[in-house]
Amino acid sequence: MRAALTWRDQAEHCIYDLAFKPDGTQLIIAAGNRLLVYDTSDGTLIQPLKGHKDTVYCVAYAKDGKRFASGSADKSVIIWTSKLEGILKYTHNDSIQCVSYNPLTHQLASCSSSDFGLWSPEQKSVSKHKASSKITCCSWTNDGQYLALGMFNGIVSIRNKNGEEKVKIERTGGVSSPIWSICWNPSSRWERFWSRADQQEESDNSHVEEIPELKSRPGNRHCSETQVEDQQEEVDFSLDERNDTLAVADWGQKLSFYQLSGKQIGKDRVLNFDPCCVSYFTKGEYILLGGSDKQVSLFTKDGVRLGTIGEQSSWVWTCKAKPDSNYVAVGCQDGTISFYQLIFSTVHGLYKDRYAYRDSMTDVIVQHLITEQKVRIKGRELVKKIAIYKNRLAIQMPEKILIYELYSDDSSDMYYRVKEKIVKKFECNLLVVCSDHIILCQEKRLQCLSFSGVKEREWLMESLIRYIKVIGGPPGREGLLVGLKNGQILKIFVDNVFAIVLLKQSTAVRCLDMSASRNKLAVVDENDTCLVYDIHTKELLFQEPNANSVAWNTQCEDMLCFSGGGYLNIKASNFPVHQQKLQGFVVGYNGSKIFCLHVFSMSAVEVPQSAPMYQYLERKMFKEAYQIACLGVTDADWKELAMEALEGLEFETAKKAFTRIRDLRYLELISSIEERKKHGENVNELFLADVYAYQGKFHEAAKLYKKSGHENLALDMYSDLRMFDYAKDFLRSGDPKDTKMLIKKQADWAKNINEPKAAVEMYLSAGEHMKAIEISGDHGWVDTLIEVARKLDKAEREPLLKCAFYFKKLDNPGYAAETYMKVGDLKALVHLYVETLRWEEAFALSEKHPEFKDDVYVPYAQWLAENDRFEEAQKAFHKAGRQSEAVRVLEQLTHNAVVESRFNDAAYYYWMLSMQCLDIAQENEQQKTEMLQKFHHFQHLAEVYHVYHYIQRYTEEPFSFHLPETLFNISRFLLHSLTKETPLGISKVNTLFALAKQSKALGAYKLARHAYDKLQGLQIPARFQKSIELGSLTIRSKPFHDSEELVPLCYRCSTNNPLLNNLGNVCINCRQPFVFSASSYEVLHLVEFYLEDGITDEEAVALIDLEAPRLNKRENKWQEMMSDNAQSLRLDDNADIIEDDPFTAKLSFEQGGSEFVPVVVNRAVLQSLSRRDVLIKRWPKPLRWQYYRSLLPDASITMCPSCFQMFHTEDYELLVLQHNCCPFCRRRIDESNQ
Secondary structure (H helix, E strand, C coil): CEEEEEEEEECCCCEEEEEECCCCCEEEEEECCEEEEEECCCCCEEEEEECCCCCEEEEEECCCCCEEEEEECCCEEEEEECCCCEEEEEECCCCEEEEEECCCCCCEEEEECCEEEEECCCCCCCEEEECCCCEEEEEECCCCCEEEEEECCCEEEEEECCCCEEEEEECCCHHHCCEEEEEECCCCHHHHHHHHHHHHHHHHHHCCCCCCEEECCCCCCCHHHHHHHHHHHHHHHHHHHCCCEEEEEECCCEEEEEECCCCEEEEEEECCCCEEEEEECCCCCEEEEEECCCEEEEEECCCCEEEEEEECCCCEEEEEECCCCCEEEEEECCCEEEEEEEECCCCEEEECCEEEEEECCCEEEEEECCCCCEEEEECCCCCCEEEEECCEEEEEECCEEEEEEECCCCCCCCCEEEEEEECCCCCCCEEEECCCEEEEEECCEEEEEECCCCEEEEEECCCCEEEEEECCCCCCCCEEEEEECCCEEEEEECCCCCCEEEEECCCCEEEEEECCCCCEEEEEECCCCEEEEECCCCCEEEEECCCCEEEEECCCCCEEEEEECCEEEEEECCCCCEEEECCCEEEEEECCEEEEEECCEEEEEECCCHHHHHHHHHCCCHHHHHHHHHHHCCHHHHHHHHHHHHHCCCHHHHHHHHHHCCCHHHHHHHHHHHHHHHCCCCCHHHHHHHHHHHHCCHHHHHHHHHHCCCHHHHHHHHHHCCCHHHHHHHHCCCCHHHHHHHHHHHHHHHHHCCCHHHHHHHHHHCCCHHHHHHHHHHHCCHHHHHHHHHHCCCCCHHHHHHHHHHHHHCCCHHHHHHHHHHHCCHHHHHHHHHHCCCHHHHHHHHHHCHHHHHHHHHHHHHHHHHCCCHHHHHHHHHHHCCHHHHHHHHHHHHHHHHHCCCHHHHHHHHHHHHHHHHHHHHHCCCCHHHHHHHHHHHHHHHHHHHHHHHHHHHHHCCCCCCCHHHHHHHHHHHHHHCCCCCCCCCCHHHHHHHHHHHHHHHCCHHHHHHHHHHHHCCCCCHHHHHHHHHHHHHHHHCCCCCCHHHCCECCCCCCECCCCCCCCCECCCCCCECCECCCCCCECCEEEEEECCCCCHHHHHHHHHCCCCCHHHHHHHHHHHHHCCHHHHHHHCHHHHHHHCHHHHHHHHCCCCCCCCCEEECHHHHHHCCHHHEEEECCCCCCCCEEEEECCCCCCEEECCCCCCEEEHHHHHHHHHHHCECCCCCCECCCCCC
C-alpha cells in the first residue's frame, strides 16, 4: 500500500474539520471562521462561505446530500443547502464542539461544552439536553437509533433519538484520558447480513466451499493449540461484528472498540501519540487515524496498523475518506489541505495450481485453482510478501516471516499449519520459498536462509534482479531461474554457491519460464517480445511480439502460451500462433487450463486446444495431434481427429478418438476392419471404401468398391441408401432378377419415406399384392382396394380377405360383403352383418344356413339388452338356445335395480327371472329341480320387492298415494313374508315405521306399540329418530288393544287371526295360506283346493264346466245365505251348508291337528262347483295348476292371465287405466284378452 498525493492547498488558519458531500464531488473544510468548498477532482476552491463570527470547529454533511451544518466558537450552528446557501441558524450557550447528521432521519445533533441539541427540519425548536462534561465528539449508529457522545472526562455516553442516556462507558484513564474522537463502523449489521445471505446463495448455486479460517499466532508451532486458545476471542468478535462497532480514540494514546451494549471488543491498542481524529472508510474495512504524530495512519477495522498516508509538518486535526473510493483528505494545524489516493498493490504467489494472495491486508487466502477450494489464514499484522511452493507457504510480516506446511501430502489438501517462524525484520523486493529454505531478493543480491533464519548462501548479481522462479528439484537442492535487467538468465541451485549462466540477451528480462523437459526457455523482455531459446544450443527458435507474460504447458513439451494486448496467444511447435481474447496476465498453463491473473483475481480459464491440434492434423501428424487433443478439445474436434486418422488408415489413433466421443458405429467399423486384417485381408482400397461409405462419401466408396472388384457391395450400399437411380446407373444392363429386387427395395423405401402412392404402384408391378393392400388400407384408399380386389383371382384368399378386412375397417360393408361372397367365406359374412347391425340380412342368411343361428342371435340378444329391450333380448337368447345367458343378464339387472332402490323394477325383473327359470326347467330335465327352486324363490322375491316399493315411497316421499288401510296391510304382509331372511335393500326399520304410524292411525294401538318396541332394537336413521321417539311415547297414552274391525278372518275356518302372526301369511287355526289382493293386500275370500290323485287338470276343468243338477239349489242356498249378515248365517246354518254343498263339507271336517291339511276334492265335488266361483292359475309345465274357490261369488275378483296375481276387479281396472298394463308383470292389456 502506498499513498500518492493528488492535490494540496494551503489555508490561512488551522483546519479543524472537513466533510465530503455524499456523492464525493465536493469537500467542505472548516478553516478559521469560514467554510471552504473544494472540487475533489482537481482541488479547485469553488467558494468560501462566510456566516460565522468565530473559528469553525466542526462540519457535517447529511446522508441525502441536500444540506450540511457547521458549528463554531461563536456558539451558533448554521444549516447550509447543497447550493451553498445558509438557510437556518440556531445557538447554544457555549462554543459548538461537534455536529453530526442522523443517517436515516437527517436529525442534526450539535454538541457544545455544556449540552447537546437535537434538531430536525420538521421541528420548530431544538431540544437540548445537559451534559456532565464537555462533549468533544459525537457519532450516530447506522440505523440512526443511537447517538454516541465522547466526553472530556473520559466517558462515552450512548443516547437514544430522544436524548435519553441508554449506555454509559467509563474508561480506565478517566479525566486524564479525554475522549477526542469516536466513530461507528458504517458497515451496518443489515448490510452485512444481506451480503452474507447473497454470498450464501451464490455459494449454493456455484458449489464453492465456504472459506474455513485458520488463525495463526506467531511463535506457536501447534496450530490445533492455537485454535483452542483463540477460539473464544474469535467467536466473540464474530458475534460483535453483527452489531454496531464503536471506535474510540482518547488522549491516553489508546484506540479501543466497543459494542452498542458498552462491552469492549478485544483489548486497547496503544498508539504512542495523541489521536485527534478517527474515521472509517465507507464500507468500514479500514480506519484512518491522525493526531500529534503529524501523519495519517491506516488501520484495519480490528485496529491493526497497516501504514502511513502522507507525513505532514504539523498536527493532523482531521482526516476523512472520500465516499466509496480510495481517496483520503487530510487537514492540519498549519492550514495544509492534502488529498491522497491510496494504491493497494497485489501481494501474491503461485505454484502450479495453488495461488495465495493477501486479503484485508492482514489475511492470506490460498486458492486451489482446479478444485476452486479456498482457505483463509487469519493474521494480526500487515502481510508484506507471500511465497508458495509445493507444500510450503511463506508469509512475510513487518517484523517476521512465518513458514506454513500442509497437514498431508494429498494434492487436494488445503489445511496449513505453522512449521517455522523467523522473527526478524527483512527488507526485500522478492520472496521465494523452497522445501527447506527461503530466498530473499534485494536489488542485485540473493540470500538463501534456512527456516531457522540462518543465512546459508549469498549470490551477488551483475545487474538488478527482475524475475525469480523456483523450477523444482530435490528437497534442499532446488533450482532457481533468475532473470536480470541486463538480459542475463541464470540457473542457481540453492546448495551451490556458483550461478550457471544459461544465456545472455540484449534486452532486460521481464518474465521467464522453462519447458516441462527443460530443453527450451521462453523469455519476455522489456520490449514486450516473447523469445524462445533452445537451452542446449542457445539458439533462438522463434520470437513473437506483444507479450507481457509467458508460460509453458506442463503436460506438453511443445506448447506455450503468452498474453498481451488483451489477447491470449497459444503456440504449438513452430506452427503459427492461435489468438483469442483474454484480459490479464498468463501465469500458468496446465493441460487445457490457463491460469490468468486479472487485476486482483486469479482464474482458471478452460481453453480448447483445437487450433494446435488442427495444425498437426494438416501435416498428418496424427499421434502428436492426439496428444494435444488429450489436453482438452471439444467433441467436434475429437470427431475431426478421429475422421482424419480413419481416412489416413491410422486405426489406433482413430479408435482412441472414437472411444473418447463414444461413437460405437465407427468403433464397430474399426473393429471389423481389424478382424479382417487378422484374417489376412489387406486391400487398403476396400478398407477406405468402407470408411467413405460410413462417412457418406458414397460415390467415392462405389468407385473404390468397383476398383477392388466388389460391385455387389456398391449395389447393396445404394439400395440400402434408397439411391435407386444411382444403383440403376451402376447396374446399367444387368440381371433382370436384380432389377426386380431393386424395384421391391425401391417400393420399401417409398413406403418408409412417406410416398405411399408410389410404393403401391411399385409393389403391384413387383407382384407384392399384400403390401400394396396394406398401404392402401392404412391410407383409406377404397378405390385402389376395389380395383385390386376385383382384379385378384378368387383362389388368392389371403389378399382378398385382407381387402375385405380393410373394407370393413373403412366402413364399406357392401364391398366387404362382395369380397367375402367372392371367396365364399359365409361365416365372415355373418360376422360382418352382425358387426354392422344389419340384422335382416343376418337373419335371412341364418335361415338358409341354420349352423350360423348362434352367431346371429347371441350378438342380437346382447345388442337388444344393451339397448334396454330386455324382453326381445330374452326371446333372442331363447332362439339362440342361451337360457343361462338370459338369466344372467336379468340377474345383473335385478341386482342393479335393488342397489339403486328401484324396487318396482326389481320386482318386475325377479318375476321375469322366475319365468325364465320355469322355461329352463321345462326344457332341461337335469336342471329341473334347481330351476323350480329358483322359480319359487324369485316369485317370492318379486312379491316382496313389489310390496316394499310402496313402503319405500311412503317413507322417502313427502306425500302418500295409498290409503292407510292399504299401507297397514302391506306392512303386515311384508313382515309376515320376512320371517326367515331379509333380502338386499329392504329395510325393516322403514317397514316397522310405516306399520307403527298406520296402526296408530287406524286404532291398532297394541300393534303400534309392538312395532315401536321392535324399532328400539334396530339402528334407526337420524331423520326418523325424533319421529320414532315421539311416537313411542305418545302410543303409551293409547289403550293397549287393537280395533276389532282390522282383525283378518280366515275364510276357510272362520277364525279371527291376530294382526301379527308368527306363522306368517297363514291361518293360525287351520294353517290355510291366505290369498291376498296384489293391490290392497287384503285377504281375499278364496280357498285353495287340490285335486285327488288320478284327476288331471284337463278333466278337472271339464268337470267344473259341467252344469250339474244340484248346482242351482246350492247356488240359491249360497245366495240366500249372503242376503243377510254373512257371519250370523254362517254360524247358524253351518250344518245345512255342509249338507247342501260338498265343498263346504270338505272345509269343515277334514281339518284337524297342528299340521296343515289341504282341501282335496274328488270328481263329485268338482262337478258341484260353478265355473264362476273357481279361479285357476294355469302354470306351464312342469308346474301343476292351482285351483281357488271363491266363498263370496258376488265380490268380483280378477286374476292376471300372465302373472296369476289376484285383484279386486275394481282395483285392477283402476290400475289398468293408470298404467295400461298389469301392475305386477307389466303385461300390456292389448296383448291378449283378459
